[in-house]
């Protein structure tokens with residue numbers, strides 16, 4: 001948790017450029033030094049903790065958990081947060097940091113807690129839309145952006161699929177970096193090295209999602225009826241070795257035969273998520289390739305995956 005507190009504020013900072021001697025970058029480097037290099041009594045990590053931190057950032061979650069736990073089930077349970085949503089396995093260097101990253105969030109001041117948004121994730125964007133409209137904004141939806149208009153190295157508008165053009169002084173793209181710079185900005189507008197850096201940026205899908213409509217709550221063999229354990233996050237996994245095997249399947253372009261499963265039933269805590277008396281289960285499955293080696297996704301394979 002101490003590492004979380006140190007790293008969390010850094011995530012929102014633009015990293016200083018160590019090759020520039022601009023005052024802003026020099027101040028930024030000093031700020032970093034305060035975090036890392038300063039002695040403990042000056043608010044930094046101190047020598048021993050710097051060593052531990054660097055070691056921690058580069059180690060695998062398997063090696064990390066081996067140092068603290070004996071039980072395979074406990075290690076596998078904790079390792080889930082180190083691989084979920086990533087293209088890493090529990091033996092991969094750097095996966096220990098992902099575990100920390102997933103404990104960095106907080107709900108109402110409780111560090112490491114996860115929360116539900118009432119009404120589902122869509123209620124967040126609905127609230128954002130309502131706030132924008134309440135402040136005089138307009139929302140135009142239903143026709144994707146096909147081109148960002150650029151003149152003299154500055155964006156000044158967009159073209160929509162239906163042919164409409166919208167002009168603006170400032171433009172913010174919420175598309176991911178590849179869609180923004182490889183699809184809707186023309187290549188001729190970008191420096192070659194920047195274009196190639198975006199092209200080489202890795203976005204490889206590694207997770208699958210099942211949303212299951214339930215007539216009633218499931219009966220778990222190992223969780224007594226009404227036990228609070230059934231209302232939280234449920235992980236299905238056996239051992240770290242099995243998780244690494246699941247990762248091997250993904251590398252071969254197949255969904256995992258024995259996946260790591262992380263699921264919950266949001267309708268227990270938020271009845272608005274399902275019709276009255278019914279329930280909804282959200283199931284996160286790791287690993288699932290975006291591109292399957294045996295000819296890509298089809299409706300048949302999608303159903304096969306869902307029925308696995």
Ligand SMILES: Cc1cc2nc3c(=O)[nH]c(=O)nc-3n(C[C@H](O)[C@H](O)[C@H](O)COP(=O)(O)OP(=O)(O)OC[C@H]3O[C@@H](n4cnc5c(N)ncnc54)[C@H](O)[C@@H]3O)c2cc1C
Pocket residue numbers: 143144145146174175176179184207208209284
């Ligand atoms: C299975 C799964 C589980 C997750 N679980 C969690 C979780 O529990 N907690 C958490 O915090 N995060 C979670 N995440 C991550 C989270 O969902 C994403 O980080 C978040 O949705 C990213 O938001 P965004 O607005 O940047 O992008 P997106 O949500 O991808 O929004 C981009 C939007 O742009 C639209 N678009 C695309 N092309 C165009 C175009 N040409 N013109 C106009 N619009 C276009 C898309 O349709 C989309 O609506 C999860 C992700 C996945 C895949």
